[in-house]
Amino acid sequence: MSAKAISRYPVPELDTLPEDIRERILAVQEKAGFVPNVFLTLAHRPDEFRAFFAYHDALMLREGGLSKADREMIVVATSGVNDCQYCVVAHGAILRIYAKDPYVSDQVAINHRKADITPRQRAMLDFAIKVALRAAEIGDADFATLRGQGFDEEDIWDIGAISAFFGLSNRMANLISMRSNDEFYLLGRSPRS
Amino acid sequence: MSAKAISRYPVPELDTLPEDIRERILAVQEKAGFVPNVFLTLAHRPDEFRAFFAYHDALMLREGGLSKADREMIVVATSGVNDCQYCVVAHGAILRIYAKDPYVSDQVAINHRKADITPRQRAMLDFAIKVALRAAEIGDADFATLRGQGFDEEDIWDIGAISAFFGLSNRMANLISMRSNDEFYLLGRSPRS
Amino acid sequence: MSAKAISRYPVPELDTLPEDIRERILAVQEKAGFVPNVFLTLAHRPDEFRAFFAYHDALMLREGGLSKADREMIVVATSGVNDCQYCVVAHGAILRIYAKDPYVSDQVAINHRKADITPRQRAMLDFAIKVALRAAEIGDADFATLRGQGFDEEDIWDIGAISAFFGLSNRMANLISMRSNDEFYLLGRSPRS
Amino acid sequence: MSAKAISRYPVPELDTLPEDIRERILAVQEKAGFVPNVFLTLAHRPDEFRAFFAYHDALMLREGGLSKADREMIVVATSGVNDCQYCVVAHGAILRIYAKDPYVSDQVAINHRKADITPRQRAMLDFAIKVALRAAEIGDADFATLRGQGFDEEDIWDIGAISAFFGLSNRMANLISMRSNDEFYLLGRSPRS
Amino acid sequence: MSAKAISRYPVPELDTLPEDIRERILAVQEKAGFVPNVFLTLAHRPDEFRAFFAYHDALMLREGGLSKADREMIVVATSGVNDCQYCVVAHGAILRIYAKDPYVSDQVAINHRKADITPRQRAMLDFAIKVALRAAEIGDADFATLRGQGFDEEDIWDIGAISAFFGLSNRMANLISMRSNDEFYLLGRSPRS
Amino acid sequence: MSAKAISRYPVPELDTLPEDIRERILAVQEKAGFVPNVFLTLAHRPDEFRAFFAYHDALMLREGGLSKADREMIVVATSGVNDCQYCVVAHGAILRIYAKDPYVSDQVAINHRKADITPRQRAMLDFAIKVALRAAEIGDADFATLRGQGFDEEDIWDIGAISAFFGLSNRMANLISMRSNDEFYLLGRSPRS
Numbered sequence A, B, C, D, E, F: 001m002s003a004k005a006i007s008r009y010p011v012p013e014l015d016t017l018p019e020d021i022r023e024r025i026l027a028v029q030e031k032a033g034f035v036p037n038v039f040l041t042l043a044h045r046p047d048e049f050r051a052f053f054a055y056h057d058a059l060m061l062r063e064g065g066l067s068k069a070d071r072e073m074i075v076v077a078t079s080g081v082n083d084c085q086y087c088v089v090a091h092g093a094i095l096r097i098y099a100k101d102p103y104v105s106d107q108v109a110i111n112h113r114k115a116d117i118t119p120r121q122r123a124m125l126d127f128a129i130k131v132a133l134r135a136a137e138i139g140d141a142d143f144a145t146l147r148g149q150g151f152d153e154e155d156i157w158d159i160g161a162i163s164a165f166f167g168l169s170n171r172m173a174n175l176i177s178m179r180s181n182d183e184f185y186l187l188g189r190s191p192r193s
Helices: A019-032 A037-042 A046-060 A068-081 A085-099 A104-114 A119-137 A141-146 A151-178 B019-032 B037-042 B047-062 B070-083 B085-099 B104-113 B118-139 B140-148 B153-176 C020-033 C037-042 C045-062 C066-081 C085-099 C105-113 C119-137 C138-150 C153-176 D018-034 D037-042 D046-060 D068-082 D085-099 D106-113 D119-137 D140-148 D153-176 E018-030 E037-043 E044-061 E067-081 E083-101 E103-113 E119-137 E140-148 E152-176 F019-032 F037-044 F046-060 F068-082 F085-099 F104-114 F121-135 F140-148 F153-174
Strands: none
Touching: A019 A037, A019 A046, A037 A046, A037 A085, A037 A151, A046 A151, A046 B047, A046 D140, A068 A104, A068 A119, A085 A104, A085 A151, A085 F046, A104 A119, A104 E083, A104 F121, A119 A151, A119 B104, A119 B153, A119 C105, A119 E037, A119 F085, A141 A151, A151 B118, A151 B153, A151 F121, B019 B037, B019 E018, B019 E044, B037 B047, B037 B085, B037 C020, B037 D085, B037 F085, B037 F153, B047 B070, B047 B153, B047 D106, B070 B085, B070 B104, B070 B153, B070 E140, B085 B104, B085 B153, B085 C105, B104 B118, B104 C085, B104 D119, B118 B140, B118 B153, B118 C105, B118 E044, B118 E103, B153 C119, C020 C037, C020 C045, C020 D085, C037 C045, C037 C153, C045 C066, C045 D046, C045 D085, C045 E018, C066 C105, C066 C153, C085 C105, C085 C153, C119 C153, C119 D153, C119 F104, C138 C153, C138 F019, C153 D106, C153 D153, C153 F121, D018 D046, D037 D046, D037 D085, D046 D068, D046 D153, D068 D085, D068 D106, D068 D153, D085 D106, D085 D153, D085 F104, D106 E119, D119 D153, D119 F068, D140 D153, D140 E119, E018 E037, E018 E044, E037 E044, E037 E152, E044 E067, E044 F046, E044 F068, E067 E083, E067 E103, E067 E152, E083 E103, E103 E119, E119 E140, E119 E152, E119 F153, E140 E152, E140 F019, E140 F046, E140 F085, E152 F121, E152 F153, F019 F046, F037 F046, F037 F085, F037 F153, F046 F153, F068 F085, F068 F104, F068 F121, F068 F153, F085 F104, F085 F153, F104 F121, F121 F140, F140 F153
16 A cells, blocks of 8 residues: 555544544445545545535436446546546546446546547537536537437436536545545456456 | 526426425525525536535635635636636625625636735635646645745635635536526625715 | 726826827716726827727727627627726626616626527627637638628628727736726616616 | 739729828838738728728837837737738738848747847747737736836837737738738848848 | 457558568567557558657667656656557556556556656656647756756757657557557556565 | 857767768758758757658658648648747748749748638648647548548548658757758749749
8 A cells, every 4th residue: 555645635534533424434445445535535624525425426326318337437538638636547447347348447538539439428528528628618509419319408417517526526636636546546457358 | 587597407496396405595585585596406406406505515604714705706716717607697796795895706707817806815816716727737836825825724725625616516507507696796786885 | 986006007197188188088078977997098108099099989989780789799708708807897887888788798708608699699709709819710601600690791890800909908908907997897787677 | 913812801992092091002102112911901991991000100110118120020929829921921021121130030920939039029029929818917027027128118018019909900810811912921031241 | 359440541461561560560579469559550651660660769768867667657648648548558558567666657647747756757747748738938947947857968858859759659649540459458557566 | 151059959060970861961962052950950869860851751752642842831831830940941941942832831831721722732731730739639520521622541641640740840849949041031932933
């Protein structure tokens, strides 16, 4: 394990945290085998922590036209254009696992136009990246393009909102120099067998 | 009152909303005399509504080195560079009221470098706008500049986090074409007497 | 009245000015009830003053397919993308009055794509902003789009020339830190009755 | 002589023009040996023509700390960053003549940082280009830099105003596709003898 | 092995290639265990292939103040800002191996400012990225900064030339949609033991 | 002849150079009447010199759908957007000679959209400039546009590769402050007779 600082800000000890936050962290540790640093670093501010993960869950665990892999793919692509190390590395791992594809995360993070994705996913990422970089220019034509790929209005809200929410996450990670766990780099990289 | 649509998405009737959300909306209506459209339009998704306002309150109602006017000033300046009509108009009104200054909101929204603000506020807005536009480049020198203006580490988190959170808000408003209430345009514009 | 400097440069006393300039200033004062600062600050250079207002009048008082409100709307939108505080505030007031609309100026200054304007006005502002930001890329397709909205060749010259002229004005205002009069902020804000 | 159109707009015959404009054009023809197309193309709108050249003369013929070559150098450098063919070619010729230097115009138009100019001229062009591209960011530090090179406040107004005025000129030339005269390309290119 | 096309252009069979090119390819296959796609795809044009790899070797195999890992780090960082999938993936693998660090490639490709590198490497990458994105602005101050980190003039040429050469490589890869070999993704990812 | 330095780096004496390089330089001197500075300045690194000119010749002397003037036109236009003084001046001269047109080089370097070129050349330059500035976005639609103008796949490779190669050349020239020979400025400027 790396001994590098994982945040510019103090990182609380688990046993000093409010009960609900400690429980959430222990649950993710149980499931993942380690605690992703976003949990520890944002716990510096318990109220923001709660709001952040409530928002995250509302968008990422929602039922709808987007698969879990689609949602993570949006995170990876937009975090790529926002130059966010933590999010590309951590969500890249999750995307590899959900998509059962060891290559797609790097492809999408570097240049989604050259990735092995479907035209529907390409349109989804084009829109998400436009929300990330030029949201003020989003208009009817963008909605029409997505509808032409079979997305409904709620799917489009999801795509845009995931891009907007991780834009917040990316900015926080860059603000506090959030460091990604070493474990993420290797997760999901073994070719499909 | 304008009959223009306030969102691309369905706007729920108050009496169809979950109790906690209806109560929050009625409370703000009681206080402001009208319901700001951000409450009605985001209520389309109750879970995201709850997370959004919990995050908002965690940042905007927090005690610390930033005054309420400072916090709103960050919102107005960053919403200006993100070209977000709802947020500039609505938070411009709130800033005029908190700052007891009928001019500062327009000045800060258009070009904060030419606004009637203190050097401390100028540094605060420079940082907030860098988080909004080039967060990946935030580094030690930026923190040092703010410390030189008397901000402590928690103030700096506040500045960056408010910029990041309203970056999310700005993107959502542009995504759904959130329309600002007519009432905001005139609030707080009478000169100090 | 604010005691803040209205220019980085000396502002001449009215009675030291050449007769024609003093008369123009007194006439505008008579009409508006106050002297807009652009008159006082540019009077520092009488020859440039005369050329500036001759150009202004040639474009803004011209008969043609553009209404006075259309012309002011171009000024507000392009001054918005050029981040010019004086021009957005002062011409925002004039636009509110000509358009008899208390909301349109802020909408157009922040993000004309989300403003309550006609498709014809939207095309007009798209073109004006392209002249402001990327004039070298103006070509036949842009002219065709405007013709498709009913503008003739002379109207298109007007749209482009107003954008170009106020690009000069915006740069001068930012150069000399021209401050807007306090009076402009409130003008034309009362809802239509 | 080229038979290519020199403007998208009608170019008036000399004898149809108002007396004062015809005289100005004949005078320049007498002096230069040909009529620069900017005179013919802008004469389509006599009032704008008069204001344009009055402004031009106020800035370019003014006495002060900037030499004629300095003024033209500002025009060439800013017209370069604005991608204006007419102005780079025409004022490039004038600069070569005033500076008695067959190389400086191309150098400055392509990349002023690599041109054979003095540090004082480098600072002058850095400022002029900032006014052309990012005028909203001009501030005290920029003025201090120029003062450090011996420019006084009026010189700085000149530098900024020439950049602003030719920004208007560049936009008009790109708007109407103003074509440069063939004669300009070769003027002043013979090495100093 | 993926069956996806590795180039928009025909990929020659090994036995149809000129002897020298076939030998180079066989040698790299012998060493790496597979043929990196850049060799096969560029072999479509034998003369350009020869020049490309001669240039590559002149820069990447050169003795000097830069280690092999330094050179590859420049490739990864600049290919990241140029959004080149092939180069980030392939050279990311090589950098992991040379640096004996399974994390540095992703860090540097996403945001070198947040990577676990030395101040000397940070300065090296800042310069390389400036050459990639704004070479026209490179000047004395940039050279001074690198000298302050102990680089000599020939090292600086190396840094700039590697950035420039891989800028060519990145553009070719994006032009022909060069696909990276699956093998690269996993190479060098096992933590140091 | 100018006594200004032609490179930040040492420029080797001809008689100290390897035989093959000296011969190439003497051959070009024989043909052109002078030695273009790119030969002398890059000879500081013989291996890179050989690779550079081998690459240059592979692209610029190749038979195919592009004329020699077309190839030079790509160099001039892309060197213009890359702000490279040496390449615009030197290749501008060569283009004037090949195209037998004293005006086209300046036009294309400043703003190719306003140049006297064919629609086919306009499409060629649009593509070349996109490779220079946004290669990651090159896709099927760009290839289709060029095919629609009669270019075949190999021509498209040529256009993109020339842009990519001179992007390398432009960056090297800006890195080392390569100075253009005085002779180039006047070459090919006499009107067709």
